[in-house]
Amino acid sequence: MRVVTAEEMRQIDQDAMEQYGIPGVVLMENAGIGVVRVIEELIQNVRGKVFSVLVGKGNNGGDGLVIARHLHNKGAQVKVLLMANPSDFRGDAKVNLNIWEKMGQPIYQINQTTGINILKLALLSTDIIVDALYGTGFHGEVEEKVAKVIELVNVSNRPIISVDIPSGVLADSGKVLGACIRANHTVTFGLPKLGLVMEPGASFAGEIHVVDISLPGKLTDLSGSGKQLLTLETISAWFSPRSPEGHKGSYGRVLILAGSRGMVGAARLTAKGALRAGAGLVTLAVPESVQPVAAASLDEAMTKGLPETGEGTFSEDALDMLLEYCKQADVLALGPGITTHPETVKLIRTLLPKLTIPTVIDADGLNALSESTDILGNTTVPLVITPHPGEMSRLLNISVHEIQDDRLNYATVAAIEWNLTVLLKGAGTIVASPGGNVYINPTGNPGMATGGSGDVLTGIIAGLLGQGLAPEHAAAAGAYLHGRAGDLAVRQLGQMSTLAGDILKYLPEALREVFK
Ligand SMILES: NC(=O)C1=CN([C@@H]2O[C@H](COP(=O)(O)OP(=O)(O)OC[C@H]3O[C@@H](n4cnc5c(N)ncnc54)[C@H](O)[C@@H]3O)[C@@H](O)[C@H]2O)[C@@H](O)CC1
Numbered sequence: 095m096r097v098v099t100a101e102e103m104r105q106i107d108q109d110a111m112e113q114y115g116i117p118g119v120v121l122m123e124n125a126g127i128g129v130v131r132v133i134e135e136l137i138q139n140v141r142g143k144v145f146s147v148l149v150g151k152g153n154n155g156g157d158g159l160v161i162a163r164h165l166h167n168k169g170a171q172v173k174v175l176l177m178a179n180p181s182d183f184r185g186d187a188k189v190n191l192n193i194w195e196k197m198g199q200p201i202y203q204i205n206q207t208t209g210i211n212i213l214k215l216a217l218l219s220t221d222i223i224v225d226a227l228y229g230t231g232f233h234g235e236v237e238e239k240v241a242k243v244i245e246l247v248n249v250s251n252r253p254i255i256s257v258d259i260p261s262g263v264l265a266d267s268g269k270v271l272g273a274c275i276r277a278n279h280t281v282t283f284g285l286p287k288l289g290l291v292m293e294p295g296a297s298f299a300g301e302i303h304v305v306d307i308s309l310p311g312k313l314t315d316l317s318g319s320g321k322q323l324l325t326l327e328t329i330s331a332w333f334s335p336r337s338p339e340g341h342k343g344s345y346g347r348v349l350i351l352a353g354s355r356g357m358v359g360a361a362r363l364t365a366k367g368a369l370r371a372g373a374g375l376v377t378l379a380v381p382e383s384v385q386p387v388a389a390a391s392l393d394e395a396m397t398k399g400l401p402e403t404g405e406g407t408f409s410e411d412a413l414d415m416l417l418e419y420c421k422q423a424d425v426l427a428l429g430p431g432i433t434t435h436p437e438t439v440k441l442i443r444t445l446l447p448k449l450t451i452p453t454v455i456d457a458d459g460l461n462a463l464s465e466s467t468d469i470l471g472n473t474t475v476p477l478v479i480t481p482h483p484g485e486m487s488r489l490l491n492i493s494v495h496e497i498q499d500d501r502l503n504y505a506t507v508a509a510i511e512w513n514l515t516v517l518l519k520g521a522g523t524i525v526a527s528p529g530g531n532v533y534i535n536p537t538g539n540p541g542m543a544t545g546g547s548g549d550v551l552t553g554i555i556a557g558l559l560g561q562g563l564a565p566e567h568a569a570a571a572g573a574y575l576h577g578r579a580g581d582l583a584v585r586q587l588g589q590m591s592t593l594a595g596d597i598l599k600y601l602p603e604a605l606r607e608v609f610k
C-alpha cells in the first residue's frame with residue numbers, strides 16, 4: 095500500500111481540486127463522513143452517545159466539524175471544543191464552523207484561561223473523543239497550552255479517534271517532539287501518511303483505517319517508484335505457486351558463508367532460514383574445524399569446510415575454494431558469525447569484486463567493508479545488505495543516533511549511492527532499492543531482539559532470491575515474513591522467551607498466509 099508525505103498528499107488533494115474540479119469542501123465532507131462510518135463500525139450505534147470533538151483552526155479541525163455535524167444528525171450528543179478563536183478559521187474549515195453555529199449547536203472554547211476546566215468537565219461525561227486538533231499541516235512541537243489539553247485527553251481513559259493523524263505526530267517522519275495524542279484508532283484520508291507507519295508515530299496511531307474521500311485513482315495509484323507499506327497483499331503478488339514439474343534445482347542453490355569457532359549457531363540458523371524459506375538446495379560453508387559440529391544438527395543442508403585461521407575463522411586461503419563453490423550456486427549469503435578477524439576481513443574484501451552471483455551481506459560481512467565501502471559500489475552482481483543501525487553507522491561513518499533520526503533517508507541514499515538493496519533493521523524495518531523504491535515493514539516485535547534473529551533473516555532473503563524474487567522483493571518479503579513469524583511466535587511464547595529458532599518454527603505459518 096502506497097504511503098505518502100504531507101506534501102505528496104497536499105499535491106494529490108490539490109490535483110483533485112484543480113485537475114478534476116472536486117471542491118475542497120466535498121473532500122472535507124467525504125473525510126468527515128468516512129470517520130463517522132468507521133466510528134459506526136466500531137460501536138454500531140452512535141445515538142445517545144456523548145462525543146467530545148477537539149477542533150483546531152486548520153482543515154483537520156474542519157474535518158472535525160463535519161464529523162460533529164453528522165454525529166449530531168445521527169442522534170449523538172456532541173460537544174465541539176475549539177482550540178482556536180472562531181475568527182482564526184478560514185476556507186472550508188470556516189464554512190463548516192458557520193454551519194455548526196447556524197445549527198445552534200454550542201461551541202466551547204478551550205484555548206482560553208478557563209479552557210482547561212471546561213475540558214475537564216466535558217471529558218467527565220464523554221464516551222468517545224475525536225481528535226481533530228492538527229493533521230498533516232502540523233510542524234514542530236505543540237505549545238504548552240495545547241500540551242496540557244493533550245495530556246488531559248490522554249489520561250481521560252476514553253477511547254480516542256484521531257482524524258487523519260494523531261495530533262502531535264509529524265506526518266513525514268512519525269516523530270513526536272512534545273505532547274501527542276495517544277489514539278486507539280486513526281482514520282486517515284486517501285492514503286496513509288508516513289508518520290502513521292514509522293515509529294513512534296505508529297504506536298501513537300493505534301489501529302489505522304484508510305478511508306476513501308473520492309480522490310481519483312490516477313492520483314493515488316502507485317506508479318513508478320514510491321514508498322510502500324508492506325502488506326500481506328503486497329508481498330503475495332511476488333510469489334507464484336510451484337509448478338508440478340518443479341525440482342530442487344528450480345528453487346535455488348544457496349551457498350552460505352558463515353560461522354566461526356564459537357559461532358556455529360549463526361551459520362546453522364542462516365542455513366535453516368534459507369531452507370524454511372523454500373530454497374531448493376543449501377550448502378553451508380564454515381571454517382573446516384567446525385564443519386562436523388555444523389553438520390551435526392543440519393540434516394537438510396550440505397556442509398563444506400574451508401581453510402581457517404588459528405582462531406577458527408575463515409582464512410584468506412579459502413578464496414579459491416569459495417569461488418569454485420560459487421560457480422555451483424545461484425545465490426550467496428555471507429556474514430553471520432564470521433568475526434572481524436583481519437584475515438577474514440581480507441578474504442571478504444578480496445571476494446566481493448570477484449562475485450558472480452547475487453549476494454546477501456550481513457553482520458561481520460558488512461563490518462569487513464566499513465572502511466572500504468567503495469567495494470560495495472563496485473560489484474557487478476545484485477547485492478542486498480542487511481545492516482542494523484550500528485552496522486549502518488560504521489558503513490556510513492555517522493552516529494547511530496543520526497541514522498535513527500532519519501532512517502528512511504539514510505537507507506534510500508545508501509541504496510542509490512552503492513547501487514544495491516539496503517535493508518535497515520530496527521522497529522519499522524526499511525528496504526530501499528537502488529531504483530528509489532522504499533518499503534516499510536509493519537511486522538515484528540521487540541521479542542525478536544534476540545541473538546540469531548538476524549541470521550534467520552539473512553537466510554530467508556537468500557532463500558527467496560534463489561527462488562527468483564527480485565532483490566528488493568526478496569528483502570522486503572523476507573523482512574515481512576520474518577516479522578510475521580516473530581509475531582506468531584511471540585503470541586505463543588511471549589516476548590521474553592521467543593528465540594531465533596522459534597522464528598524458524600513459525601515461518602511456515604507465515605508463508606502459508608501468503609498462499610491462502
Ligand atoms: N483539501 C485538503 O487539503 C484536505 C485536507 N484535509 C484535512 O486537512 C488536514 C491538513 O490541513 P491544514 O493544512 O489546514 O493543517 P492542519 O489542520 O493539519 O494544521 C492545523 C493548523 O495548525 C498550524 N500549526 C502547525 N504547526 C503548529 C504548531 N506546532 N503549533 C500550533 N499550530 C501549528 C498550521 O499552520 C495549521 O493552520 C489534513 O490532515 C486533513 O485532515 C481533509 O479535509 C481532506 C481534504
Ligand SMILES: [K+]
Pocket residue numbers: 154225226227228229256257258259260261
Ligand atoms: K488529528
